Amino acid sequence: xxxxxxxxxxxxxxxxxxxxxxxxxxxxxxxxxxxxxxxxxxxxxxxxxxxxxxxxxxxxxxxxxxxxxxxxxxxxxxxxxxxxxxxxxxxxxxxxxxxxxxxxxxxxxxxxxxxxxxxxxxxxxxxxxxxxxxxxxxxxxxxxxxxxxxxxxxxxxxxxxxxxxxxxxxxxxxxxxxxxxxxxxxxxxxxxxxxxxxxxxxxxxxxxxxxxxxxxxxxxxxxxxxxxxxxxxxxxxxxxxxxxxxxxxxxxxxxxxxxxxxxxxxxxxxxxxxxxxxxxxxxxxxxxxxxxxxxxxxxxxxxxxxxxxxxxxxxxxxxxxxxxxxxxxxxxxxxxxxxxxxxxxxxxxxxxxxxxxxxxxxxxxxxxxxxxxxxxxxxxxxxxxxxxxxxxxxxxxxxxxxxxxxxxxxxxxxxxxxxxxxxxxxxxxxxxxxxxxxxxxxxxxxxxxx
Numbered sequence: 179x180x181x182x183x184x185x186x187x188x189x190x191x192x193x194x195x196x197x198x199x200x201x202x203x204x205x206x207x208x209x210x211x212x213x214x215x216x217x218x219x220x221x222x223x224x225x226x227x228x229x230x231x232x233x234x235x236x237x238x239x240x241x242x243x244x245x246x247x248x249x250x251x252x253x254x255x256x257x258x259x260x261x262x263x264x265x266x267x268x269x270x271x272x273x274x275x276x277x278x279x280x281x282x283x284x285x286x287x288x289x290x291x292x293x294x295x296x297x298x299x300x301x302x303x304x305x306x307x308x309x310x311x312x313x314x315x316x317x318x319x320x321x322x323x324x325x326x327x328x329x330x331x332x333x334x335x336x337x338x339x340x341x342x343x344x345x346x347x348x349x350x351x352x353x354x355x356x357x358x359x360x361x362x363x364x365x366x367x368x369x370x371x372x373x374x375x376x377x378x379x380x381x382x383x384x385x386x387x388x389x390x391x392x393x394x395x396x397x398x399x400x401x402x403x404x405x406x407x408x409x410x411x412x413x414x415x416x417x418x419x420x421x422x423x424x425x426x427x428x429x430x431x432x433x434x435x436x437x438x439x440x441x442x443x444x445x446x447x448x449x450x451x452x453x454x455x456x457x458x459x460x461x462x463x464x465x466x467x468x469x470x471x472x473x474x475x476x477x478x479x480x481x482x483x484x485x486x487x488x489x490x491x492x493x494x495x496x497x498x499x500x501x502x503x504x505x506x507x508x509x510x511x512x513x514x515x516x517x518x519x520x521x522x523x524x525x526x527x528x529x530x531x532x533x534x535x536x537x538x539x540x541x542x543x544x545x546x547x548x549x550x551x552x553x554x555x556x557x558x559x560x561x562x563x564x565x566x567x568x569x570x571x572x573x574x575x576x577x578x579x580x581x582x583x584x585x586x587x588x589x590x591x592x593x594x595x596x597x598x599x600x601x602x603x604x605x606x607x608x609x610x611x612x613x614x615x616x617x618x619x620x621x622x623x624x625x626x627x628x
Contacts, residue, residue: 187565187601188453188572188614189592190280190422191226191234193219195260197579198459199543200488201479203256205579212580213260216269222581223270226277229588230602232613233278233309234270235402235422235574236263240287240320244487254481264296271304278610280309280402286335287315287324290345290383297399298350298391306395306609309420311402312413314339317495336409338382343401343417345383348376350398351621352388374623397619400610406434406519415441419616420453422574424522424547431456431569453614456564457547459576460557462586469551476578477539485538492541494520503535522546543578554590561591562600 195212196203203210212218226234244255252258263281271279279300283293293310301308314335315321321329329335357372376387403410403418414421421438425431439449463469482503490498496510507527523546527537543549550560564570577583595601607613 187561187570187595188455189229189231189601190455190572190574191222191229191231191584192237192457192574192576193222193226193234193580193584194237194257195219195580196256197583198545198576199476199578200256200484201476201481201542202579204479205476205582207582208579209581210256213257216261216266218581219261219266219270220273222584223274223277225581225584225588227274229592230605231277231575232572233280233307233610235280235309235311236267236282237311238263238282238284239317240284240315241323243317243319243491247483251483251487254484255487264300267308268300268303271300271307274304274307276307276605276608276613278307278309278400278613279304280311280400280610282311282313284313284315284320285339285342286330287320290342291349291385291387291389293342294346294349294389295391298389298394301394301396301399302391306611308394308396309400309402309610311404311422312339312343312417313404317491332407332409336413339413340416341380341382345376345378345380345385347398347622348374348378349385349387349389350393351623352376353393354621354623355393355397358392393621396609396611397621400614400616411438411441414438414452415447416445418452420455420614423454423456424519424545425456425569426522426526426546426548428564428567428569431564432567435569451616453571453616455572455574456570457544457576458561458573459544459547459549459578460583460587460591461543461549461551461578462554462557462583462590463551464553464590466552466556469553472578473543473551477542480539480542482535482538485535485542488545489523489534489538489541492519492523492545498534501534504533507532507534507537519546544576547576554594557587557591558594558598558600561595562598565600 196208196210202208209218223234242258267279267281297308297310318328352374354372358368359366373388376385378385400419401417402420403414404422406423423434425434435454442449442452461469461473463472501508532540550557561573575587596603605613611618
């Protein structure tokens, strides 16, 4: 067996109902009401688990983040309402056995105690399969649900996020793993010397502790992060164990991969302590022609107002209404939103010479992530190229519409990857960490004792 076959690709299933394409809800085979249908999500989770995916991934925002002119325009969007992800994943923990359960939660509009408690609880409910996608949030629309008119600056959001992680780690480490005795005869519930009350007092948070959940089965939930800005990469180098990222070419992916791995040493970490998983929007057909037809079917359903709203959001809430839709994208300042995604979309427009209309159609599915289209073998070829040439450790799969797009990948592409020795046939372990090849973090108080 070659060395390549001993390194298995990691796969995440990124599952927003009813799919990633902005017109997915209008597809004849989609389920527009799926966002609030538990049976729908249970079926998706079991499909991903049947495909031996490492995790399902649920994004989230603190409110409706769609950019719209009025309620009439908003009514044309298809992803307005959905479950709160931690609640949904807690239910899915009961009906799945192996797949990781990763939810997004913001450090800007939450408190460390709440988040530490919820993810510790999910880790127990799932037997050690929880993951936390850490975000700082990106829109003023979210801020306006929390007594603010505008979101904090990029720098302030990341400063808060760094302290947030320190506090969360202190809370998870409140109790040593073997702290609880449950000794009925002696009347001793836990060993007092193995309790560590945080007493944190910092710039953003004052938290006494301890956490009222024991240390999670994984120690910490797997920490996931998706920012590619300078601040985002530094945050990932210190805290992240999985990075979701967006690149268009192998050269860009290799540069990001080697660059982010090199930064780990600044925090005393090794390259294999971080799993890099670019987002991929795959349109799979039994033939290339069938894949083209599937994509064109979705593209034909794009509402121009929805396309412009999507582009406005990706560019950081800029107002494009004064510019001709069939003209070039103007030079616009970078805003306080997701700076790395803004730059990626700008670069795509410049390099491909796209008009505003062509640009919103171009990002209508992948949103700046890698877009691949073809037969199962052609899709596998492109994933294999990035994987073996160190542009990725795996991929966050973004189905165009659900459930069909996920079914296509699991039933058609996964068997090709398995046949090539690129992907597992069975799960390696019982926890998300074990399946990702990540170590369980040592309680920081034991490091001090040692």
